[in-house]
Amino acid sequence: MTLETVSTSKAHGGTLGVYKHASTATGTGMTFSVFLPPQAESGAKLPVLLYLSGLTCTHANVTDKGEYRRICAELGLIFVAPDTSPRGEDVADDPAGAYDFGLGAGFYVNATEAPFAAHYHMWDYIACELPALLAEHFPIDSARMGITGHSMGGHGALTLGLSYPEMFKSLSAFAPIVAPGQVPWGHKALGGYLGADPAKWRAHDAVALIEDGKRPAGEILVDQGAADSFLVEQLRPELLDAACKSAGIDLTLRMQPGYDHSYNFISSFMQDHIRWHAARL
Amino acid sequence: MTLETVSTSKAHGGTLGVYKHASTATGTGMTFSVFLPPQAESGAKLPVLLYLSGLTCTHANVTDKGEYRRICAELGLIFVAPDTSPRGEDVADDPAGAYDFGLGAGFYVNATEAPFAAHYHMWDYIACELPALLAEHFPIDSARMGITGHSMGGHGALTLGLSYPEMFKSLSAFAPIVAPGQVPWGHKALGGYLGADPAKWRAHDAVALIEDGKRPAGEILVDQGAADSFLVEQLRPELLDAACKSAGIDLTLRMQPGYDHSYNFISSFMQDHIRWHAARL
Numbered sequence: 001m002t003l004e005t006v007s008t009s010k011a012h013g014g015t016l017g018v019y020k021h022a023s024t025a026t027g028t029g030m031t032f033s034v035f036l037p038p039q040a041e042s043g044a045k046l047p048v049l050l051y052l053s054g055l056t057c058t059h060a061n062v063t064d065k066g067e068y069r070r071i072c073a074e075l076g077l078i079f080v081a082p083d084t085s086p087r088g089e090d091v092a093d094d095p096a097g098a099y100d101f102g103l104g105a106g107f108y109v110n111a112t113e114a115p116f117a118a119h120y121h122m123w124d125y126i127a128c129e130l131p132a133l134l135a136e137h138f139p140i141d142s143a144r145m146g147i148t149g150h151s152m153g154g155h156g157a158l159t160l161g162l163s164y165p166e167m168f169k170s171l172s173a174f175a176p177i178v179a180p181g182q183v184p185w186g187h188k189a190l191g192g193y194l195g196a197d198p199a200k201w202r203a204h205d206a207v208a209l210i211e212d213g214k215r216p217a218g219e220i221l222v223d224q225g226a227a228d229s230f231l232v233e234q235l236r237p238e239l240l241d242a243a244c245k246s247a248g249i250d251l252t253l254r255m256q257p258g259y260d261h262s263y264n265f266i267s268s269f270m271q272d273h274i275r276w277h278a279a280r281l
Numbered sequence: 282m283t284l285e286t287v288s289t290s291k292a293h294g295g296t297l298g299v300y301k302h303a304s305t306a307t308g309t310g311m312t313f314s315v316f317l318p319p320q321a322e323s324g325a326k327l328p329v330l331l332y333l334s335g336l337t338c339t340h341a342n343v344t345d346k347g348e349y350r351r352i353c354a355e356l357g358l359i360f361v362a363p364d365t366s367p368r369g370e371d372v373a374d375d376p377a378g379a380y381d382f383g384l385g386a387g388f389y390v391n392a393t394e395a396p397f398a399a400h401y402h403m404w405d406y407i408a409c410e411l412p413a414l415l416a417e418h419f420p421i422d423s424a425r426m427g428i429t430g431h432s433m434g435g436h437g438a439l440t441l442g443l444s445y446p447e448m449f450k451s452l453s454a455f456a457p458i459v460a461p462g463q464v465p466w467g468h469k470a471l472g473g474y475l476g477a478d479p480a481k482w483r484a485h486d487a488v489a490l491i492e493d494g495k496r497p498a499g500e501i502l503v504d505q506g507a508a509d510s511f512l513v514e515q516l517r518p519e520l521l522d523a524a525c526k527s528a529g530i531d532l533t534l535r536m537q538p539g540y541d542h543s544y545n546f547i548s549s550f551m552q553d554h555i556r557w558h559a560a561r562l
Contacts, residue, residue: 010508011545064544067348070552227291263345264292271351 001129003137006031012069013038018059021133025125026086027118032130033063034138039076045141047281048078048134049170049274052126052149052156055185056104058083062150065263071271075278078140082130084152086119100185101192107180108156109204111193120193123204127160131167146170146277150266151230152177152185158206158220158240165217170280172221172273174266175228178240179207185234210243219250221276223269225259282410284418287312293350294319299340302414306406307367308399313411314344315419320357326422328562329359329415330451330555333407333430333437336466337385339364343431346544352552356559359421363411365433367400381466382473388461389437390485392474401474404485408441412448427451427558431547432511433458433466439487439501439521446498451561453502453554455547456509459521460488466515491524500531502557504550506540 006018014037023030039046049072051062059081062068072079085091085106092115094102102116111120135142147168149157154176161171180186181201190201202208224237231237237253244251259265287299295318304311320327330353332343340362343349353360366372366387373396375383383397392401416423428449430438435457442452461467462482471482483489505518512518518534525532540546 009541009543009545010506010539010549012549016545065345067351069548070348225291258291260290262290264290264297267350268291268293 001133001136003133011035012073014040014069014073016063016069018063023086023125023129025121025129028086028088028091030083030086030125031059032080032082033059034134035069035072035079036138037073037076037078040078040139043139045139046076046078047144047146047278048080048140049146049148049277050126050130051079051081052108052147052153053081053084054149054151054153055084056099057153058104061263062266065267066270067267068270068274071274075274077274077278077281078138080130080134082126085122091119092116101188105152105189107152107189107193107204108159109190109193113193113195116193122156123160126156127164127167144169144281146281148172148174148273148277149176150174151235151261154222155180155206159204159209161216161220162206162209162214163203165215169217170277171216171218172276174269174273175224175230175235175261176206176222176237176240177235178237179205181205181208182239183234183236207239207243210247210249215247216249218280219252220244221273222251222253223272224253224255225261225265226255226257227259228261228265230261282414282417284414292316293354295321295350295354297344297350299344304367304406304410306402306410309367309369309372311364311367311406312340313361313363314340315415316350316353316360317419318354318357318359321359321420324420326420327357327359328425328427328559329361329421330427330429330558331407331411332360332362333389333428333434334362334365335430335432335434336365337380338434339385342544343547346548347551348548349551349555352555356555358555358559358562359419361411361415363407366403372400373397382469386433386470388433388470388474388485389440390471390474394474394476397474403437404441407437408445408448425450425562427562429453429455429554429558430457431455432516432542435503436461436487440485440490442497442501443487443490443495444484446496450498451558452497452499453557455550455554456505456511456516456542457487457503457518457521458516459518460486462486462489463520464515464517488520488524491528491530496528496530499561500533501525502554503532503534504553505534505536506542506546507536507538508540509542509546511542
């Protein structure tokens with residue numbers, strides 16, 4: 001698979017690169033960033049953490065604001081930030097141009113409904129194509145891959161981590177949408193991409209996946225800002241807490257007083273998450 | 282002086298705020314960000330570091346990408362990021378809309394030439410109005426104020442630090458324009474704001490200020506990326522090095538192999554600069 005280098009820049013002793021490729025999963029060009037810590041120069045294969053971004057984001061938001069590079073450089077972790085949806089002139093968008101569906105809002109599913117089924121295959125992109133591409137072009141140890149994400153990306157991390165525990169050995173999330181089947185963002189997105197039958201949504205709902213018997217590779221870490229304006233209506237971490245308790249999954253759910261839903265919250269706790277993954281990979 | 286709060290958000294245990302006010306120096310609205318570390322909650326007065334941004338930036342660039350908050354929270358330092366020029370419909374811009382003059386490129390001078398003299402008074406804004414405003418609204422210890430900046434903002438930090446050593450007790454810069462009187466960016470900006478007579482530029486040229494007898498409060502730290510594409514033509518740190526050697530000023534000039542002019546460079550060395558200032562304030 002061919003990879004085009006958009007830019008590289010030295011950062012925190014390592015290299016921050018932005019790359020572009022023609023994706024077979026989405027049928028579009030896809031862009032992502034990779035931070036290679038200085039340990040990559042030795043030629044050794046290193047553990048890798050995928051970070052899935054939230055609504056409206058591209059790869060650039062966490063790359064600019066996530067404050068993950070210093071600690072990745074310290075611990076020798078590769079950090080990869082993909083985009084949140086296919087993009088391009090022929091990619092369908094929300095008819096009203098809403099922020100929570102369509103472009104920038106792929107919800108990490110394989111859409112089955114027209115017109116989204118043509119390109120919205122972010123599930124396959126993250127679970128299959130991207131790891132293979134990374135293994136081909138970067139010094140990653142595919143046996144040591146973790147996944148995290150924010151909000152919609154936290155939903156993606158949880159559902160992918162629960163569905164593929166053999167692939168994602170460590171799992172965490174920042175302010176995730178834990179039960180899209182039970183909240184407005186999820187009703188709109190899963191309904192639009194997968195159709196009106198809620199039974200089809202369960203494979204893309206972390207709480208439902210746990211109820212249906214899926215288990216992560218190990219413990220789960222979730223940080224949630226207590227002053228997050230989406231907490232009560234859209235995020236509902238108490239549903240994940242209850243599901244994990246019932247299933248015997250070791251969830252560390254930290255409610256962080258005063259924190260909102262922004263990168264000010266994410267960057268404040270990024271170091272903790274990087275350490276969490278590095279210790280498990 | 283009245284201050285309007287644009288936003289506040291908890292970050293790294295402290296508070297990141299964006300504020301707006303009607304500036305008497307520029308005759309326009311001016312926006313800046315302040316990070317208050319958690320130590321501010323005790324009511325104690327804390328040291329403060331002003332960061333002056335480079336060409337094309339607003340307060341937001343370093344606020345988003347500077348990675349200064351964790352270390353400021355650790356050391357109890359307040360960090361303030363002002364804008365780089367006056368802005369507004371009646372503020373003159375470069376006639377051709379160039380990035381290196383006019384809006385986003387105030388060069389930290391008091392313009393004397395029409396039409397820029399009406400609003401481009403960034404020197405007075407940074408040296409007089411902003412410190413007074415900060416002292417009125419935030420728990421800063423005005424006797425412990427440092428200054429730093431990047432590129433055009435490094436030029437501002439050096440010229441202000443050399444001109445007001447009693448006010449700016451610590452001084453550093455990232456990839457500064459050290460001698461605007463000798464480089465194209467400076468010729469254009471100082472010529473446009475101050476007129477064609479180079480004698481009038483010397484008060485806004487760090488190397489000329491040192492030649493003319495100005496001295497900083499203490500040592501100077503400068504980091505410069507060795508792969509910076511502006512190094513040879515616009516930045517020329519060797520001129521500052523020579524001037525400091527002649528004048529007996531203690532300059533630590535670190536050439537950083539492989540680093541460019543971007544925030545990837547700045548954020549990599551921000552922690553070192555914060556520690557440098559905190560140790561001297």
